[in-house]
Amino acid sequence: MSIETAPEPEAFLRNPAEVMRLSSMGAFHQTRLSFMRILMRRLACENWRFDRPLWEVDANGEGRALYRARGPERTYTLVAFAHDLPDDQRSDRVIAEAWDATFALFDGEPTAADVDRLAGNVPYQEAGRVSERELTLSRANRSMRLFPHVVDRLAAGEQPDTEEVEAVGYLMRTTAVYGSGKFGAVDREFVADRPELSAPFQAEMLSVYLIRAFTIDIAEHMARVKNPDAARLDPALKRRLGVGNSTGLGMAPFLIKHPVLIDHWMRAREEGLARVRALPEAKQREKEAFGETLEQAKGQVARWGTRHPLYAPRIVALRDDLAKLETHVAAGALHGADPWDRLYRWAADALSDDGREMTASMMMEPYGHLIDGLADCMAADEDRHGRLDGRMRCGDLKALAERIYGFALETDFEERAERARCWYVSEEKLEPRLGERFEEPIEDYEQPLAPARDARALVHALAERDADETVAAFLMAAPEHRGAALRAQIAAKFPFAEIRDNTISAEMLPIDLLRCKLSFFGATKFDPRSDRWVRITMFQGAPLPDEMPAADADGWAWAG
Amino acid sequence: MGVGGVSGLSLGEFEALVAKAARGVGLPWGLAAEAGKAARRAIAAETPGAGEGFLDWLETAPGRAECPLMKGLRDRDLGEADAESADLVYRAVVDQAQTLGLRRAHLSETVTERLNALAHRTYAPATEESRARGAG
Numbered sequence: 059m060s061i062e063t064a065p066e067p068e069a070f071l072r073n074p075a076e077v078m079r080l081s082s083m084g085a086f087h088q089t090r091l092s093f094m095r096i097l098m099r100r101l102a103c104e105n106w107r108f109d110r111p112l113w114e115v116d117a118n119g120e121g122r123a124l125y126r127a128r129g130p131e132r133t134y135t136l137v138a139f140a141h142d143l144p145d146d147q148r149s150d151r152v153i154a155e156a157w158d159a160t161f162a163l164f165d166g167e168p169t170a171a172d173v174d175r176l177a178g179n180v181p182y183q184e185a186g187r188v189s190e191r192e193l194t195l196s197r198a199n200r201s202m203r204l205f206p207h208v209v210d211r212l213a214a215g216e217q218p219d220t221e222e223v224e225a226v227g228y229l230m231r232t233t234a235v236y237g238s239g240k241f242g243a244v245d246r247e248f249v250a251d252r253p254e255l256s257a258p259f260q261a262e263m264l265s266v267y268l269i270r271a272f273t274i275d276i277a278e279h280m281a282r283v284k285n286p287d288a289a290r291l292d293p294a295l296k297r298r299l300g301v302g303n304s305t306g307l308g309m310a311p312f313l314i315k316h317p318v319l320i321d322h323w324m325r326a327r328e329e330g331l332a333r334v335r336a337l338p339e340a341k342q343r344e345k346e347a348f349g350e351t352l353e354q355a356k357g358q359v360a361r362w363g364t365r366h367p368l369y370a371p372r373i374v375a376l377r378d379d380l381a382k383l384e385t386h387v388a389a390g391a392l393h394g395a396d397p398w399d400r401l402y403r404w405a406a407d408a409l410s411d412d413g414r415e416m417t418a419s420m421m422m423e424p425y426g427h428l429i430d431g432l433a434d435c436m437a438a439d440e441d442r443h444g445r446l447d448g449r450m451r452c453g454d455l456k457a458l459a460e461r462i463y464g465f466a467l468e469t470d471f472e473e474r475a476e477r478a479r480c481w482y483v484s485e486e487k488l489e490p491r492l493g494e495r496f497e498e499p500i501e502d503y504e505q506p507l508a509p510a511r512d513a514r515a516l517v518h519a520l521a522e523r524d525a526d527e528t529v530a531a532f533l534m535a536a537p538e539h540r541g542a543a544l545r546a547q548i549a550a551k552f553p554f555a556e557i558r559d560n561t562i563s564a565e566m567l568p569i570d571l572l573r574c575k576l577s578f579f580g581a582t583k584f585d586p587r588s589d590r591w592v593r594i595t596m597f598q599g600a601p602l603p604d605e606m607p608a609a610d611a612d613g614w615a616w617a618g
Numbered sequence: 619m620g621v622g623g624v625s626g627l628s629l630g631e632f633e634a635l636v637a638k639a640a641r642g643v644g645l646p647w648g649l650a651a652e653a654g655k656a657a658r659r660a661i662a663a664e665t666p667g668a669g670e671g672f673l674d675w676l677e678t679a680p681g682r683a684e685c686p687l688m689k690g691l692r693d694r695d696l697g698e699a700d701a702e703s704a705d706l707v708y709r710a711v712v713d714q715a716q717t718l719g720l721r722r723a724h725l726s727e728t729v730t731e732r733l734n735a736l737a738h739r740t741y742a743p744a745t746e747e748s749r750a751r752g753a754g
Binding site for chain 1: 694697
């Protein structure tokens with residue numbers, strides 16, 4: 059450990075007022091602290107064992123399978139149900155009612171009765187129920203481009219086209235992975251003290267990791283149905299198959315609803331970057347490690363495709379950024395004192411938002427000993443920190459709200475464009491939606507997802523009160539400001555808790571919120587299909603369960 | 619057997635249901651969220667309800683200064699009640715929520731139906747337009 063070589067990283071922390079802008083959050087990439095990578099490091103380090111104790115799938119592709127993950131203390135089992143789904147029912151939309159495969163992650167090893175119980179619920183997803191024995195509920199659809207191609211090629215005794223595998227990157231796409239008490243699953247508070255589940259979203263990431271093995275098995279199975287002598291997938295090609303994911307608006311409000319948690323995620327990542335920037339010099343092997351990551355990143359970005367009109371030019375610019383970065387480093391940018399701080403400042407000045415953020419992610423790669431321990435700081439006790447301090451004086455609350463929400467006070471919410479959007483929940487599927495406030499009858503149903511507007515109203519209300527009055531007394535008289543008052547107090551304690559942008563503006567892009575959260579998962583190849591849903595790839599390049607514990611359990615992330 | 623079958627509702631589901639029901643009767647979102655948190659805490663503490671019933675409260679005078687939630691919040695906001703006695707006030711809020719297990723909320727059919735009906739008021743009626751434009 060050489061933490062002592064990192065003097066005063068505090069001085070290198072980025073300003074939340076810049077980092078927490080949507081344009082910045084929407085340019086994030088995966089890092090060493092992404093949840094997939096935290097999981098994979100643990101699975102390898104603790105020598106987790108994997109097997110498939112059950113495979114009962116028929117010639118139509120219908121049936122069930124179990125994937126078991128055994129750790130030092132506990133076992134988890136993915137219960138998978140394979141379905142024969144007619145093509146016309148295959149939809150990534152959250153309003154779908156049938157899927158190619160459905161899954162639950164069981165806490166322990168399920169009995170036959172447990173699996174039967176799940177068979178009566180899991181295939182129905184939101185219309186079914188799981189129990190406190192289950193950690194997650196999820197489903198996936200086949201890629202209609204790659205899945206049939208792989209099955210047909212294997213059935214013909216051949217391997218799929220590498221180009222096709224690279225162009226899609228996965229056999230199946232998950233369209234939701236529910237955890238944390240959703241649809242009856244166990245609440246996080248009852249499992250959060252387990253080391254393997256203490257970091258965020260570890261049960262969800264383990265589910266997806268095991269689903270990945272299922273997607274390969276079901277493709278090989280369907281090939282064998284066509285031809286008992288079908289080829290098996292080349293292990294090198296298997297590695298190139300991740301799991302796709304299609305994410306819509308349902309995920310977006312999470313970042314607004316969990317300010318303490320988001321602060322902890324952001325703070326860990328920003329602290330990691332600050333520690334690297336604070337290093338007085340870079341050793342030769344660290345420079346080499348950075349160079350290797352950059353080389354891998356160039357390949358990954360070269361394979362990153364999208365037709366989205368905003369994203370396609372951004373990826374072109376990012377490729378250009380990486381070429382510039384390579385030239386800059388080759389010219390000796392990492393020689394001499396304070397190499398990483400100089401490099402970051404150069405990137406912030408010379409590169410796009412995407413390029414700057416990818417440089418930041420890559421800078422952390424050579425320094426696992428400085429970064430990886432921060433994973434322990436990413437969980438949050440939201441209940442403890444979510445309590446309002448009513449003894450605070452109104453004048454003090456006003457002052458701190460003005461400091462945190464300066465951007466909001468400068469926004470004219472009388473302008474229609476600044477409040478054009480309205481977050482609401484429709485009775486149809488009980489999922490968050492984003493509507494047009496002035497064109498649809500939805501304002502009466504607005505969700506509390508506009509902290510900037512609400513903070514501005516709070517400041518104006520406080521201006522009318524006696525500065526010495528307690529916040530408790532103020533809120534007894536004006537309870538409609540309670541939510542904003544609590545957020546302001548949280549943001550005063552946790553600098554990265556609050557988004558510094560207007561989340562109901564006509565200009566707002568929901569994909570920025572999605573991208574931020576998905577980057578913390580460890581997603582790659584963001585491919586927006588509109589301004590409000592995005593496809594991604596997960597675990598591409600990672601070792602398969604039967605290769606674990608693999609030497610490169612953490613080295614794959616830039617190779618996807 | 620109530621909603622959720624034999625295994626009941628998770629605490630997260632119960633909190634969300636109570637918060638939506640509280641919003642459904644017109645409480646500001648910030649107060650509705652506190653009602654949800656209070657209900658969750660009461661279940662987690664496995665304390666039988668006491669005092670005024672949660673539904674009676676919701677269906678009569680929520681948000682008034684003398685209601686148990688407002689009193690509990692004021693005391694706790696001011697730090698005048700220690701956490702435990704403040705939680706006792708919170709617990710009163712879930713009088714009707716019959717709690718049988720430490721980790722789950724087991725509600726009667728009646729309570730469930732009434733809570734769901736109130737929560738439903740927070741959902742916008744679905745239209746073809748919203749389906750086409752707003753959904754992710």
